[in-house]
Amino acid sequence: MKNRYEIRLSGSGGQGMITAGIILAEAAGVYDGKNVVQSQSYGPEARGGASKAEVIISDKEIFYPKATAIDILLAMTQEAWEKYSSDLNPDAVAIVDSWYVKDLDKPGVISLPLSLKAREEVGLEIIANVIALAAIAQITGVVSKEALEKSLLSRVPKGTEEKNRMALEIGFRLGKEAKK
Amino acid sequence: MNKDIRLLQGNEACALGAIYAGCDFFGGYPITPSTEIAEEMALLLPKKGGKFIQMEDEIAGIGTILGAAAAGAKAMTATSGPGFSLMMELLGYGCMAEIPCVIVNVQRGGPSTGLPTKGAQADMMQARWGTHGDHPTIALCPSSVEESFKLTVKAFNLAEKFRMPVILLLDEFIGHMREKMEMPAAGELELYTHPQPTVSPAEYTHYGDGTSVGGPYASMGSGYRFNITGLTHDQHGFPTGRSDEIQWKMDRLKDKIEKHRPELVEVDQEFMDDAEIAVFSYGGAARSAQQAIREARAKGIKAGLVRPTTIWPFPDQALEEILRRVKTMIVAEISQGQLLGEIQRLNQTHTKVIPVQRYDGEMLTPNEVLNAIVEVTK
Numbered sequence: 001m002k003n004r005y006e007i008r009l010s011g012s013g014g015q016g017m018i019t020a021g022i023i024l025a026e027a028a029g030v031y032d033g034k035n036v037v038q039s040q041s042y043g044p045e046a047r048g049g050a051s052k053a054e055v056i057i058s059d060k061e062i063f064y065p066k067a068t069a070i071d072i073l074l075a076m077t078q079e080a081w082e083k084y085s086s087d088l089n090p091d092a093v094a095i096v097d098s099w100y101v102k103d104l105d106k107p108g109v110i111s112l113p114l115s116l117k118a119r120e121e122v123g124l125e126i127i128a129n130v131i132a133l134a135a136i137a138q139i140t141g142v143v144s145k146e147a148l149e150k151s152l153l154s155r156v157p158k159g160t161e162e163k164n165r166m167a168l169e170i171g172f173r174l175g176k177e178a179k180k
Numbered sequence: 181m182n183k184d185i186r187l188l189q190g191n192e193a194c195a196l197g198a199i200y201a202g203c204d205f206f207g208g209y210p211i212t213p214s215t216e217i218a219e220e221m222a223l224l225l226p227k228k229g230g231k232f233i234q235m236e237d238e239i240a241g242i243g244t245i246l247g248a249a250a251a252g253a254k255a256m257t258a259t260s261g262p263g264f265s266l267m268m269e270l271l272g273y274g275c276m277a278e279i280p281c282v283i284v285n286v287q288r289g290g291p292s293t294g295l296p297t298k299g300a301q302a303d304m305m306q307a308r309w310g311t312h313g314d315h316p317t318i319a320l321c322p323s324s325v326e327e328s329f330k331l332t333v334k335a336f337n338l339a340e341k342f343r344m345p346v347i348l349l350l351d352e353f354i355g356h357m358r359e360k361m362e363m364p365a366a367g368e369l370e371l372y373t374h375p376q377p378t379v380s381p382a383e384y385t386h387y388g389d390g391t392s393v394g395g396p397y398a399s400m401g402s403g404y405r406f407n408i409t410g411l412t413h414d415q416h417g418f419p420t421g422r423s424d425e426i427q428w429k430m431d432r433l434k435d436k437i438e439k440h441r442p443e444l445v446e447v448d449q450e451f452m453d454d455a456e457i458a459v460f461s462y463g464g465a466a467r468s469a470q471q472a473i474r475e476a477r478a479k480g481i482k483a484g485l486v487r488p489t490t491i492w493p494f495p496d497q498a499l500e501e502i503l504r505r506v507k508t509m510i511v512a513e514i515s516q517g518q519l520l521g522e523i524q525r526l527n528q529t530h531t532k533v534i535p536v537q538r539y540d541g542e543m544l545t546p547n548e549v550l551n552a553i554v555e556v557t558k
Contacts, residue, residue, distance in 0.1 A: 022358060026187040029360040036187070038358040042297055063470035064546045065357050 003059040005142050006067035009132070010052040010084040011076030011097075013042055016129035020074075021053025023151050024133055024143060028057045031147035037065040050083050057142060072140055074132050075101055076114070093140055097128065110139070112174050118167065127167045134171020139179055145172065184363040190328040190354040191258075193361060194284060195220035197332030198256050200364065201371060203282070204230035205253040207244030209237050209263060212296040213352040214286035217258035238263035242270040242283065249281045250408060252399030254336055254373075258284035260352075261303055262293060264310070271345055272311035273410045275433065277417075278387065278397075280339035280374070282332070284348040286355040289541050298541030299352030301463055302515035307347050308492050314430060316437045318444060319347040319492040321463040323470075325359040330369065331489060337372040338444070341394050342436050349491060351514070353464030353543050377404060385415040392432050393440060437493050447498045448487045451477060455484030457556055458502055460523060461512040462488050465544055469512050472549035483553050494522050503531045508556045512536045512549050532556075 007024065009017045018040045029036035035058045042051040054067040068087065073094045075081035081101050088094060088106075096104065098111040112135055118128035130152060137148050149168060156164050188196070195217045198206075206221040218234070225232045231248070235241045238259050245255035259267065264285045274281060287303045289295030303310075307319045318338055320331040332348055339346040375396040377384050384398060386406030391397050398404035407417035412429050414420045420429075437444065451473055452458065461469040466487045476483035486502055488495045503509060503523075509531055513519040520535045527533055536552045538544045 022187070025358055029187050030185055036358075036360060038187070039353075040356065062359075063474070064468050064543070065353070065359075066543060066545075068545065068547075 002071070005057045005071045005140075006069060007055045007057065007072040007136075007142065008052055008067050008070050008084055009055070009074045009129075010050065010080035011074075011129075012080065013049045013051040015051070015076050016126060017051050017074075017076065018042070018053045019155070020129040020133050021055050023148070023155055024136075025055045025057075026155070027147040027151035028055070028143045031150050032144055034058065035060065035062050037062045039065045050077075050079050052080070052084055072136060072142060074136065076128065076132070077101065078103060095132065095135060095139070097132075110178050112178060114174070117170050117174065121170055122163055122166055124163060127163060130164055130167035131171040131174065134168045135175040135178070138172045138175025185360055186363060187358050187360050188325050189216055189356060189358050190322065190325050190350060191216035191286065191356065192220050193325045193329040194258070194332045194348065194350065194355075195224065196363070197329035198282065198336065199224050199228065200329070200369065201254065201333045201336035202373065203254045203256050203336065204228070205245065205248040205255040206230070206257065207233045207235055207248065207255070208241035208257040208259060209235055211238070211260045211263045213288055213299070213355050214258045214260045214284060214350075216355075217284060217286070221256070221258075238266040239270065242267040242274075245281045245283075246270060246274050246277070246279050249279045250277070250400045252402070254280075254340070256282040256284065256336075258286065260286050260288045260296075261290045264303060264306065268306075268310040272313060272315060274345040275311070275315040276410050276412070277408045278343045278392075279345065279408075280343050281345050282335045282339055282348060283345055284332075284350060287349065287351040289539070295541045297352070299464055299543070300514050300539065300541070301351055301465060302518060302539065303349065304491060304515065304518045307349055314434065316342075316344060316433050317347070317492040318342065318344065318437070318490070319349045320489060321349045321491045322354055322489065323463055323466045323487060324354065325357065326361040327489065328354060329361065329364070333369050333371070337370070340372050340374045342440070343374065343392065343397060344436065347492070349463065351464040353467070376402070381405060386417050387413070387415045387429075387432070393436055441493055441497070444490055444493055445495045445498065446489045447495045448485075448489060450485040450487070452484035452486065452502070455482050456507045457481065457483040457510065457553055458486050458506045458508070459483065459510045459512055459549060459553070460486045460499070460519070462491055462519070465512050465514050468544040468546050469549050471546035472553060475546060475550050476553045479554070481553060481557055496526055499523065499526050500528070503527055504529050506531060508532045508534060510534045510536055510549065510552050510556070512544055512552075514538055514544065
């Protein structure tokens with residue numbers, strides 16, 4: 001395992017990328033005990049527009065809080081893929097949503113039915129961000145599954161715990177299938 | 181006891197720091213990128229018996245905190261550039277009437293509505309000179325989430341002691357960034373609350389000798405009689421046109437800073453012992469500089485960082501000493517040269533000063549600062 005990861009979660013405003021970034025950072029920082037910095041960039045609109053959250057996870061102190069060479073990229077929309085996939089490391093893990101990202105200009109990208117499974121199995125497309133986090137944890141090991149679950153359940157609204165647990169399981173399963 | 185470690189935004193840490201410092205009143209008008217401070221205060225204040233009030237605009241917001249503070253509350257407001265502009269008139273009122281309060285400006289790109297969701301460090305001069313007339317200014321500038329907490333506590337302490345508005349000059353980069361921090365235990369950080377007068381109401385003078393810095397002053401409604409006005413006033417707060425009293429009042433305001441610089445100014449230095457190249461930077465920009473000097477050191481270049489956490493009063497003495505010592509100073513800021521101008525003012529030794537600036541809403545990258553360092557060594 002590397003001692004520093006730069007992770008970018010990108011999509012459209014309203015898809016929960018910043019929330020996902022916070023959950024990931026809290027999991028790695030508070031529960032796994034790593035150093036973390038989380039930052040985001042978004043436009044003035046509340047919905048729509050490209051949105052990204054970045055998380056840096058490191059064994060050492062982190063000074064500059066933004067990602068410059070991406071180790072793990074999540075792109076939930078075509079626009080996000082085109083806007084945010086230019087600075088990937090050569091060995092980066094890139095995961096995209098198969099429903100919204102159709103046109104891939106790089107080889108080796110992992111395309112997963114994140115929003116499709118969220119709709120079909122949970123009945124809530126908004127929960128695709130949680131499925132994506134679980135898939136990232138499964139594929140990369142950047143955060144422990146236990147830490148991710150603790151952080152997630154401490155952040156989600158009361159009454160949604162079951163749906164969120166379900167989303168985690170779907171994500172772990174998609175991750176396992178992708179690794180084969 | 182288990183440590184209380186939390187993942188927090190700079191803005192959230194600021195609100196928690198305010199509560200820790202004993203803030204019991206928040207009045208303001210939410211504006212990106214400072215909104216989380218108001219949100220957090222609206223959640224936290226009622227739980228401890230404090231008051232949160234959302235006003236119709238930022239002018240009313242600062243009005244409420246001046247009123248609350250004059251009545252004895254520890255009061256705060258939070259805003260960003262456009263709201264900070266609206267507050268300028270009453271900021272001066274707070275300086276003149278000597279009312280302790282904390283004004284947080286989470287800087288975004290300007291001028292005008294500018295860049296609501298993107299950061300800048302271009303309100304540095306507005307913090308100093310935005311309100312008219314000669315007046316004292318204290319402004320603190322955090323570079324991390326933990327510093328956002330601690331400098332908010334310090335801002336309240338200084339406001340209480342120096343009896344004036346204190347500005348916390350955050351920026352969007354730090355305000356919206358999340359890091360983990362260990363929450364200080366109760367009693368771990370020092371808190372200052374101004375003493376109440378002990379003399380009888382008949383003997384009390386609200387602006388009397390010994391009440392300027394660290395002295396007692398009464399709250400409105402406490403039984404002590406005094407007047408509050410924005411007009412230049414005498415020791416009782418009543419307007420005056422006498423030149424000796426005007427001179428007395430203006431010296432009183434000036435001396436708050438001039439006679440207490442060592443207590444007010446704090447400058448953090450990294451790798452400066454043998455540095456030939458100093459990077460001068462503060463707030464969000466300093467994070468890029470911290471990374472850059474380490475990369476420079478890895479290349480064998482003797483570079484260090486000078487990072488003030490008090491931007492007003494400006495660290496004149498420390499800077500002059502460093503300018504005499506180093507060969508080159510690189511000034512890294514997210515503005516078109518507001519910080520650079522202060523360095524040039526103090527550069528009596530004609531040390532080579534190189535600006536590194538960015539003002540497109542993004543942080544400087546460590547490479548931009550590193551390239552400037554490497555260029556110097558060629």
